[in-house]
Amino acid sequence: MMPLRGAGLSVRLSRRPLLTGLALLAAGLSVAVVTLGTGTVGLTPAEVLRTLAGGGPPGAALVVLDLRLPRVLDALLAGLALGMSGAVFQSLSRNPLGSPDIVGFGNGASAGALLAIIAFDAGTVPATLGALAGGALTALAVYLLAWRGGVHGGRLVLVGIGVSAALEAVIRFLFVRADLGKAAQAATWMVGSLGGRGRDDAAVAAGGLLVLGPLLFLQLRRLTMLEMGDDAASALGVPAERARLALLATATGLTAVAVAAAGPIPFVALAAPQLARRVTRAAGPGVLTAGLMGSLLVAAADWTAQRLSGSAPLPVGVVTGVLGGAYLAWLLVATRRGLAR
Amino acid sequence: MVIIGGRTEAAPTRDTAPASTRAYAAALAAGLVLLAAAAAASLAIGTRQIPPGQVWHALAAPTGTETDGIVRDLRLPRTLIGVAAGAALGLAGAVMQTLTRNPLADPGLLGVNAGASAAVATAIGVLGVTGFTGYLWFAFAGAGLAAVLVTLLGGAEPVRLALAGTAVNAALFGYVNGLQLLDTGTLDAMRRWSVGALDGRRGGELAGALPFLAAGAVLALALARSLDAIALGDDAARSLGAHPGRTRALSVAAITLLTGGATAVCGPIAFVGLMVPHAVRPFTGAGARRLLPCCLVYAPVLLLASDIAGRVVTPPGEVEAGIVTAFLGGLLLVVLVRGKVVRP
Numbered sequence: 001m002m003p004l005r006g007a008g009l010s011v012r013l014s015r016r017p018l019l020t021g022l023a024l025l026a027a028g029l030s031v032a033v034v035t036l037g038t039g040t041v042g043l044t045p046a047e048v049l050r051t052l053a054g055g056g057p058p059g060a061a062l063v064v065l066d067l068r069l070p071r072v073l074d075a076l077l078a079g080l081a082l083g084m085s086g087a088v089f090q091s092l093s094r095n096p097l098g099s100p101d102i103v104g105f106g107n108g109a110s111a112g113a114l115l116a117i118i119a120f121d122a123g124t125v126p127a128t129l130g131a132l133a134g135g136a137l138t139a140l141a142v143y144l145l146a147w148r149g150g151v152h153g154g155r156l157v158l159v160g161i162g163v164s165a166a167l168e169a170v171i172r173f174l175f176v177r178a179d180l181g182k183a184a185q186a187a188t189w190m191v192g193s194l195g196g197r198g199r200d201d202a203a204v205a206a207g208g209l210l211v212l213g214p215l216l217f218l219q220l221r222r223l224t225m226l227e228m229g230d231d232a233a234s235a236l237g238v239p240a241e242r243a244r245l246a247l248l249a250t251a252t253g254l255t256a257v258a259v260a261a262a263g264p265i266p267f268v269a270l271a272a273p274q275l276a277r278r279v280t281r282a283a284g285p286g287v288l289t290a291g292l293m294g295s296l297l298v299a300a301a302d303w304t305a306q307r308l309s310g311s312a313p314l315p316v317g318v319v320t321g322v323l324g325g326a327y328l329a330w331l332l333v334a335t336r337r338g339l340a341r
Numbered sequence: 342m343v344i345i346g347g348r349t350e351a352a353p354t355r356d357t358a359p360a361s362t363r364a365y366a367a368a369l370a371a372g373l374v375l376l377a378a379a380a381a382a383s384l385a386i387g388t389r390q391i392p393p394g395q396v397w398h399a400l401a402a403p404t405g406t407e408t409d410g411i412v413r414d415l416r417l418p419r420t421l422i423g424v425a426a427g428a429a430l431g432l433a434g435a436v437m438q439t440l441t442r443n444p445l446a447d448p449g450l451l452g453v454n455a456g457a458s459a460a461v462a463t464a465i466g467v468l469g470v471t472g473f474t475g476y477l478w479f480a481f482a483g484a485g486l487a488a489v490l491v492t493l494l495g496g497a498e499p500v501r502l503a504l505a506g507t508a509v510n511a512a513l514f515g516y517v518n519g520l521q522l523l524d525t526g527t528l529d530a531m532r533r534w535s536v537g538a539l540d541g542r543r544g545g546e547l548a549g550a551l552p553f554l555a556a557g558a559v560l561a562l563a564l565a566r567s568l569d570a571i572a573l574g575d576d577a578a579r580s581l582g583a584h585p586g587r588t589r590a591l592s593v594a595a596i597t598l599l600t601g602g603a604t605a606v607c608g609p610i611a612f613v614g615l616m617v618p619h620a621v622r623p624f625t626g627a628g629a630r631r632l633l634p635c636c637l638v639y640a641p642v643l644l645l646a647s648d649i650a651g652r653v654v655t656p657p658g659e660v661e662a663g664i665v666t667a668f669l670g671g672l673l674l675v676v677l678v679r680g681k682v683v684r685p
Contacts, residue, residue, distance in 0.1 A: 095500065095501070097504040157503070159678050162671045162673070162678065163671060164507075166668050166671030166672050168671075169667045169671065172661075172664045173654075173655070173664065173668075266515055314523065315522070318515060320515075321511070321519065322515060322516055322519055324511075325509075325515060325516060326512075
């Protein structure tokens with residue numbers, strides 16, 4: 001962690017995250033434009049932009065606006081939600097690996113979605129509601145199980161890993177039980193995949209972000225205070241335990257929204273805040289830059305997955321999994337004593 | 342002392358004094374009885390229930406009936422695989438916990454299984470290696486690499502070690518799943534490298550891995566005394582005539598042989614090595630000399646019971662043994678963290 005800077009320097013420091021955020025936004029949108037032009041019908045970025053503006057070559061509107069745009073928007077929004085929730089989780093657990101997918105909230109949402117698909121009908125609405133309910137229940141269970149006169153970041157992580165392993169088993173069990181037709185739909189909830197995602201999923205992500213995003217930004221001051229430790233935060237008038245619960249609830253909601261919209265895409269919530277921090281070089285949670293980095297990562301991974309796969313469509317989760325693994329190996333090697341922050 | 346939420350927790354009150362010799366002997370004897378019972382149940386229970394009389398008939402004097410075939414060709418190899426792999430994983434977990442002095446050490450949780458799995462998947466999917474003897478060596482290489490990494494991280498606190506292991510697991514299994522999806526031709530062959538299961542058709546593979554598993558087990562048991570010595574700290578261990586460096590190296594070798602061999606036969610099965618040492622420690626105390634033999638006997642009981650549970654829970658389908666152990670192990674992890682055995 002960087003030491004606190006003097007007043008004269010703090011102005012300069014806060015400008016860098018802003019510029020970085022704008023650069024990340026631009027990069028994410030550029031990747032989106034390239035992805036919109038990629039596929040059986042190839043279009044140049046200029047043609048894509050003209051189509052988006054209402055002009056463009058004949059027939060491009062159908063391909064770009066109706067077929068590709070929902071999926072690309074879905075990727076950008078899911079990445080935004082994952083990056084933001086990852087930043088909150090890492091800050092609360094004070095560990096660069098304490099991201100929601102590692103700690104198991106993603107598994108809770110997946111199990112909820114699977115249960116909804118198997119118990120009710122196959123469709124976006126029950127699956128989404130199931131994912132949200134599953135994520136919320138898992139978070140509540142982990143929080144209560146980790147509670148002992150307060151919640152310690154480390155205990156939260158360990159309980160989360162345990163619950164996550166049990167939930168993974170439940171997911172596999174449900175998958176074995178599901179009949180063949182439903183199993184095909186269920187499979188997309190086990191590996192993060194954007195294939196077949198469309199307007200409804202993008203709408204879910206947008207709606208969730210519109211509700212939870214502002215809610216999170218209202219709590220950002222508290223998150224920064226909590227990073228200084230519970231005692232310091234309490235001394236500054238922040239009720240530590242209540243603030244942590246509210247933040248945890250909001251971040252879990254964001255994870256569940258991302259899972260509902262795009263399935264459990266691994267490692268984005270882990271890597272996005274870390275990468276964003278390295279670029280901004282700022283102390284503190286950096287929630288917005290982490291979110292924008294998440295958007296960029298998912299969009300880029302989706303483009304890579306579409307380019308790589310020949311006959312069998314490669315889920316975006318496999319690309320982020322492999323790239324995330326490489327990043328993790330680097331993180332383990334680069335930091336002395338393994339995982340020092 | 343850890344201060345949590347303004348409250349000070351008491352120093353650990355767990356009884357670390359060695360349990361009585363009588364309790365240990367009784368636990369070991371009870372374990373052997375349970376093992377025999379679990380093996381018998383594993384031969385009898387399944388999609389098709391076979392009465393004990395017919396099981397005995399198949400074992401003692403087979404006459405080629407249908408149930409004889411099921412017992413001898415499918416259930417007997419499956420049970421033997423369960424006994425061998427369970428014992429190997431339990432021993433490996435006990436050695437890892439003693440060596441790293443970390444209560445969360447387990448070949449599955451810390452990614453040693455996943456290392457072996459990913460290496461085998463690479464050998465089959467990318468390098469085109471065929472045949473068990475070919476990829477067995479890849480399993481050892483992958484397990485060894487992961488075991489060295491874990492031992493280097495050994496002194497780390499439980500939270501960091503568990504997080505690192507979970508993340509390594511996620512990355513390696515993501516890689517295995519990727520290979521699986523890209524190479525649809527070997528989808529079925531690849532599937533077992535992401536979920537561990539006992540499979541009666543792999544009796545031949547067990548025979549191939551058995552010498553290595555046996556060597557690993559003998560090595561682990563022979564190291565018990567030295568492991569107890571280095572648990573006192575390196576200086577004290579040297580004054581007792583132990584060689585800390587050599588003991589660590591040999592322990593990693595034993596973990597590699599046991600975990601690599603077990604994973605090559607059954608795929609990655611997690612949490613057996615975590616659960617069993619914690620379950621038997623009340624009867625053995627913390628010392629490796631009593632802990633290791635007890636784990637050797639009780640771990641197969643757990644794996645066989647998990648396998649049997651997987652057979653009966655969703656008839657006619659089966660849930661893999663690795664999924665059952667992951668479910669139980671995950672819950673136990675929560676209990677350990679709540680019960681102050683693991684202190685974040």
